Amino acid sequence: MIRLPEFRYYRPKTLKEAVKILNSEGEKAVIVAGGTDLFPNMKRRIQTPSVLVSLQQVKELHRKISYTKINGDQEKRLVIPSGLTLSEVCENRLIRENYPFISKTTSSIATPLIRSMGTIGGNLCLDTRCTYYNQSLEWRESVDFCMKAPEGKLDIPCRVAPGSPRCVAANSSDTAPLFCALEAEFHIVSQEGERTIKPAEFYREDGEFYLNKKAEEILSEITLPSSENLHAVYLKLRRRGSFDFPVLGAAAVLKMTGQKVKEAKIFLNAVSSAPIEVLESEKALIGTELEEEKILEAAESARQSAKPFDNTDFYPHWRKEMVGVLLKRALLELKSRKT
Ligand SMILES: Cc1cc2nc3c(=O)[nH]c(=O)nc-3n(C[C@H](O)[C@H](O)[C@H](O)COP(=O)(O)OP(=O)(O)OC[C@H]3O[C@@H](n4cnc5c(N)ncnc54)[C@H](O)[C@@H]3O)c2cc1C
Incomplete structure (x- = not known):
């Protein structure tokens, strides 16, 4: 033990x-x-x-998931307190009915036992992962640690990319890319007061200092956008379908006007220290009716832009190829739901 x-x-x-x-x-x-x-x-x-x-x-972090009014009575937005467990989020009626893709994503995390203990806040603030970091003390000692070393160990290079000025440990939170693509709002509380930040700005492209948040700041709640005309999906690649961290994840969120894509947000995870937005793929989809050639174009752009490191399960060149495959599957799933 x-x-x-x-x-x-x-x-x-x-x-x-x-x-x-x-x-x-x-x-x-x-x-x-x-x-x-x-x-x-x-x-x-x-x-x-x-x-x-x-x-x-x-107590404030364990309130019920409920709607809040924004701009007087103009808008109603769903708020998720960060202390709710992944199971509570997954099984919540309002989430299931209005944001089924959040239920599906949270249900893909870890195991039922872990989901009944692990929280949505903890998932969104999850430490980055790497083959040189998530090891026993003896293992890490044997390779003289890495850049994301214990306190007091300085000037150790990154073992994955020795020339890199920063740690390249991967963002491995399943909900992070989805909340980035949804353009949700994160509420942060500290002794200095409250602030709100967009998820895409919350994550940093640095495996060691991976959050734009001070140690004493608490992620208190998450406000979701309106679910009207929102079509979203998150697909993850992992070795075991039963439970495993993602070695690649693709989140796609589309806002539709009729049959046409009005806005598109595509984020990948586990290929970088932060969820990565793929602007070229988004551009390829806007204004389209998700025709197959447009889906293939978006998938190919994502494949080209992804640069996975050799710091998790599976070969990086295979994970790069799978970026296109996974995004294509995600977009085809959205297309089939739309029609
Ligand atoms: C076997 C196993 C499999 C797993 N599989 C997956 C998986 O497939 N996908 C996945 O995404 N995760 C996975 N996890 C990781 C983890 O269980 C989940 O990410 C879980 O949601 C973490 O939540 P927690 O409340 O337990 O976080 P904790 O362990 O309590 O905290 C995690 C980090 O978040 C910080 N933190 C927690 N809450 C807050 C807050 N409100 N404000 C600010 N900082 C905060 C902590 O300081 C810590 O740095 C797995 C874990 C195990 C052991």
Whole structure:
């Protein structure tokens, strides 16, 4: 049995209390929600925080999924509190009826047991992954660690791309590319107040410092766009269909006017440290009726633009080929639903 390292543990009951603790403990404190990623990482000494601030009892983060009114009564938007488990999000009636693609995506994460513990907030803030990082302490010691090393180990090159000035660990959250493509809003709370950020700006192209967020900031809730005329899908590639992290994911969100694509958002994950937007594929689809040649054009643009690293399961050149295949499948699925 691998034991957890020692740490101090706080269990605040309100957001106000949580941000106060995080603010006073500073850099040494780490947020824990379900702990399904953080605790295994701590056991392997990948992360060794001396203070943990649990969000499990914070009541504001466990409210029901409900509509909020924006601009007076003009618009109604669905809000998901970040502390809800993946199972709660997946099984929620409002999500199932209006955003079935979110239910499907969350149900593809890990296993039922992990989904009943792991939260949507934890999934959106998930640490990046790499074959040189997600290993035991002994394994990592044997290769003298990597750039995303434990504290105090400096000037170690990236083992995957030795010339790279930054860590290339991959974004492996299944919900991140979908929420980017949906252009949802993330609400962030800290002692300094509240701010809102678009998911595409929340993620950084840096495997080590992968979020545009300070350590003491809490992702409190996610506001979804209106589901009207919205067609979305997320497909993931993984070795085992039963459960596995994505080695590639493709999210496509289309806003339609009649049969025509008015807006398109395409994001890939697991091929980079942040979900990557594929502008060329989006351009190929706008104004079309998802004719097959346009789908193939969009898929080929995505294939060309993707540059997966050799830092996860499967060969990178095969994953690159699969980018086109996966996006083509995703868009054909949308086309078949539309007609
Ligand atoms: C066997 C196994 C399989 C898995 N498969 C998948 C998979 O297929 N796809 C996938 O995406 N994930 C997978 N995971 C990873 C993980 O279980 C999920 O991503 C889960 O949703 C993480 O949520 P959590 O609440 O447990 O996060 P935690 O482990 O508690 O936290 C994860 C990170 O997010 C931060 N954090 C958590 N909540 C917040 C918040 N509200 N605000 C700010 N920061 C926060 C933490 O500080 C930590 O850095 C798997 C894990 C295991 C063990």
